[in-house]
Amino acid sequence: MSDRLPGFSTLAVHAGAQPDPTTGARATPIYQTTSFVFNDADHAASLFGLQAFGNIYTRIGNPTNAVLEERVAALEGGTAALAVASGHAAQVVVLQQLLQPGDEFIAARKLYGGSINQFTHAFKSFGWNVVWADPDDIASFERAVTPRTKAIFIESIANPGGSITDIEAISTVARKAGVPLIVDNTLASPYLIRPIDHGADIVVHSLTKFLGGHGNSLGGIIVDAGTFDWSTGGKYPMLSEPRPEYHGIRLQETFGNFAFAIACRVLGLRDLGPALSPFNAFMILTGIETLPLRMQRHCDNAKAVAEFLAGHPAVASVSYAGLPSDKYHQLARKYAPKGAGAVFTFSLKGGYDAGVNLVSKLQLFSHLANVGDTRSLVIHPASTTHSQLDDAAKVKSGAGPDVVRLSIGIEDKEDLIADLEQALGA
Template sequence: MNDRIPGFSTLAVHAGAQPDPTTGARATPIYQTTSFVFNDADHAASLFGLQAFGNIYTRIGNPTNAVLEERVAALEGGTAALAVASGHAAQVIVLQQLLKPGDEFVAARKLYGGSINQFTHAFKSFGWNVVWADTDEPSSFERAVSPRTKAVFIESVANPGGTITDIEAIASVARNAGVPLIVDNTLATPYLIRPIDHGADIVVHSLTKFLGGHGNSLGGIIVDAGTFDWSKGDKYPMLSEPRPEYHGIRIQETFGNFAFAIACRVLGLRDLGPALSPFNAFLILTGIETLPLRMQKHCDNAKAVAEFLAGHPAVAAVSYAGLPGDKYNNLARKYAPKGAGAVFTFNLKGGYQAGVNLVSNLKLFSHLANVGDTRSLVIHPASTTHSQLDDAAKVKAGAGPDVVRLSIGIEDKEDLIADLEQALTA
């Protein structure tokens, strides 16, 4: 067994965890503490100087969180990870290491509406500028690159439409530009797609969604692939230049293939402070234990529901990459052969008002702004998550006025179909 590489389901249960050495507790304990006692003055100094690994203060690291970080890094095939308070916090921490005021990053137009808003508006106050590109045309990423570009950002499975991104094609663009590819893998999870295997340098997640899986805890995570040379070309001074706050050490030189994860922790999380609660880390860890079982059920149910909707007279179109003939079906078979995910959209013939009426008439589906729950969820993006966009931008983001987004849960598929049938009839 020592020579065997554990399978995905085994890692989902065991990676990063050991019985508690003091009590023998099998479940990872919740270390609900703000701070940790040092052995002596020299021990404290070595921790603060990054000369030794250990616990100082829960804003920077915590033993419960550390198990979560090691587990997700193992599932994604990365070298290290950092857990933070939310998916949005993960994006801020990542880009803070890469961008200075006036720098740019290229991002896919097909993104979660909150990310579009964050990139377009909130990041302007940092002097970070987004340039948009179209994942359906990977060459548009190449055209968007400029001397100021410091990163490329995509989603493996785009929210809200569930479209599949050609990761390898865009990774090639990023590699030729000499910048890292950041992939938000929230909707796919590593059970369906491992972006690092396809050229990603950094992976981020909203742990709130499928990894936690139960709609009870906010969280985010950053996974370092360990594949990018941060010293090349002096583009990334946070990692390549001496850090005055740590006696002049160079993060990349000192920490090698997990340098980016360390920089995110000691230069980002330490100072910006979006720490993940150990209690939330515990709940998310518990959710990850059943990730393979849940994701397969999510995908199987989603395909059945999509097939039903595709044949319904009130539905104009269904965007689900798992359907034969869908525009993204070939990419789904290449990147996500176990299933095309559980989040997708469909268009109603009655337009905006039909979308509003549908979400009002569903009874089993919960009408709320989340995805990745065990429960099935529904939302009308044009009136909610994407309402800040103008109509043209909504359509580009896959959230036009007639679009309804579903996040399919793990209930019996027959019950989900029956609920949609009665609501469409009503």
């Protein structure tokens, strides 16, 4: 190729991949192996001592997974990435590098229900404490900062309501506090929003959703922006202090602008063990090749469905940033001009019972706990994904009792609208 930088669609197909040097296979092979043969004793020692890059054991790294990591890093504009077993695993591995027992991180209150549960309950056993802030009130993030704060966590497009987060404004708060900004970019995908361009230091994804796109493989990924100085102030000893398990190497000093990705691999993935299956990596890579085509269709369909629902007499309100009347529309125009995503919520005039009834009447929409599939999906969050929250917390997170969440697929929009019409009429 010439010296020009490849476009997004070209990267989605080619980044990280080369024909297999042994067989000439064009598609990335599935390296379904647990371990790899060393050249000799010195080679093995250099790999284990972080003095050379290479393959040791699939729990730590695998050639199929490496192509996936390089591809997503390229799409997000990061310096390096690490693939893991799920989006939840990505969050655990990221925060393990940043937090010590007793430390805090600030999280936007509008998050996926599973993340709220993980942050509130599971992380307590590690001594990690979450402090909640309101993404509609940037000052609430500033007020939440304490000397124990080590990170800020937000979603670019929030689940379930599809609200757009002001990444740049919250990045300013993180910079002032001297902590990294972590952005879950699952619902947007890098096709719609690249958080690193707006001040994010770390990006995470559930690869299970739009990047994989076909509802057939679990996965998660961590992208290092290479923008944060981990040596400042001694806040992050996992990166700035000598690591005894690697003969005193300081990861920040040795690996520079991809030190965080290295730390996640050799301190997190190695010891916690949430490795991604090479087969799942292969499936997700295949999905990413069509990401630009799928995401545009997702967004176009979602806008048409949201417009239909906004005019239906049984619907009380629609929360979709692609609608000009939506409170997040201006943020959507700024951060996601190609489309406001494919996941949104709407409220029914009949309340909780109407939401449960609608889900049971839909025929083309699949009732299940996932988003980002080629198929259109529906769920009633208050009785499922956000059921662990009390009523007040459900409302604050955008999952009130009358709310239904849709993940719009790539079917014909006329068929989706017809299914919703018959269900609402029933």
